[in-house]
Amino acid sequence: MSDTHLRFRPVATEPAPVRAALILTSVAFLAVLLFAPLIVVFVEALRDGAIAAVASLANPEAASAIRLTLIVAALAVPLNAVFGISAAWFITKYDFRGKALLITMIDLPFSVSPVVAGLCLVLTFGANTALGGWLVGHGYPVVFALPSIVLASMFVTFPFVARELIPVMIEQGRAEEEAALTLGASGWRIFFTVTLPNIRWALLYGVLLCNARAMGEFGAVAVVSGKIRGQTATMPITIEMLYNEYLSVAAFSLAAVLALLALVTLTLKTLLEWRFADQLAASHHR
């Protein structure tokens, strides 16, 4: 009996105990690192009831933090999408010296601490530097104002789009663009009718990741924003300030909103994948 059982086990399948151990390990990690904290956030937010949670969000400080975070994401994400597309295009469609160096440079934000990045921005654009002083003199303060928060968020998130696009564009090569050229299409037309449709999924993933990270960025923004309540405090910064003041319902309610925004992003991605499953499959095969 056990003989036939062995014979019918697929060659590439691990024995049952190994499988169970692997599954258990991953589920345990997910539970401890992901689900438990997420649940705690919502439980803490709702400890004094839903009305208290919503009321804490309606307070001007929290409302301003939510607005600021959305504005920053709305500016940083499109700018990074444009940057990411141009960088990926440049890297994959042309051959030039220093290509490897440029790819390394794009990864820099992954290895540099966000706090260091924030400090660099302060040292470049602060009011006591030549550039910063000139900008302040003309009525455009950068540090401790919206521009620096956007710049800091962009610095931290700029690898996401480019990194998603580069492997896809390398795999696809230049043949379709060349075909469009021989058919008489102009550069822009080729970009919008051939290149963009071919990279749209990778672009979407990159933008979603970029967006999630831009809304959640703490370190770099903490340094450049000055944490002015109601003015330059983004959601993560406000959450920290509320928490330090033992306003845990307010802190966790805001944290829950931030987590919800991330969940909405994920749901959106899943919905799009499900809706366009056939196109997704088609674009993976020639």
Next chain:
Amino acid sequence: MHIEIDEISKEFGSTAALHPVSLAIPSGALVALLGPSGSGKTTLLRILGGLEFPTSGRVLFDGEDATALTVQQRRAGFVFQSYALFRHMTVFENIAYGLRARPRAQRPAAAEIARRVTKLLDLIQLPDIGARYPSQLSGGQRQRVALARALAIEPRMLLLDEPFGALDARVRKELRAGLREIHDTTGLTSVFVTHDQDEAMELADLVVVMSMGRIEQIGRPADIRARPATEFVKSFLSA
């Protein structure tokens, strides 16, 4: 259209892909560029199509200097090695692409585009596949769609890079006859690249044997078989 290649050379960095080569292609001929990989045949084809610019030399179309013409201005119907069909467009949209890309003043009306695409689908004997995506086609069907797409722009010449390279032996034989037929109906000057001597000898009016960036011999298939001009041609044909 008569094509003349006048002392064309091409260097990539410090390596010479083409030493100066010259070649005259009579109007309406079906010409094979035959040689092993690295012989410069694809580079020469891409220079004709305007996808590469030569390091030196001239290309003349009907006696007029076309060297500086952009790829769009050349109006060469180009069939790529792996066909390079637009994977996110249907077969219909693929074939219509070149017509829709025309400047507004020269662009046919939608009904006229549909009429022409239908006619081309008939020409390649696949009248019912307009709504399919390239991923749903067999290799042979893709090759014929690529051919139809190239013909849709009413090209002045047809350039094909290893048009049968990605196909299995049986389909290859079938499609050879298909290409010959389409060439004869359209009367277009056509150049195709191949490393397969049977294909070149069976299909072409004129065979150009290339090796190491040089032209070894130009002639009709029978003449090349009977009188190989160089040691290379002799050994390549006997391989």
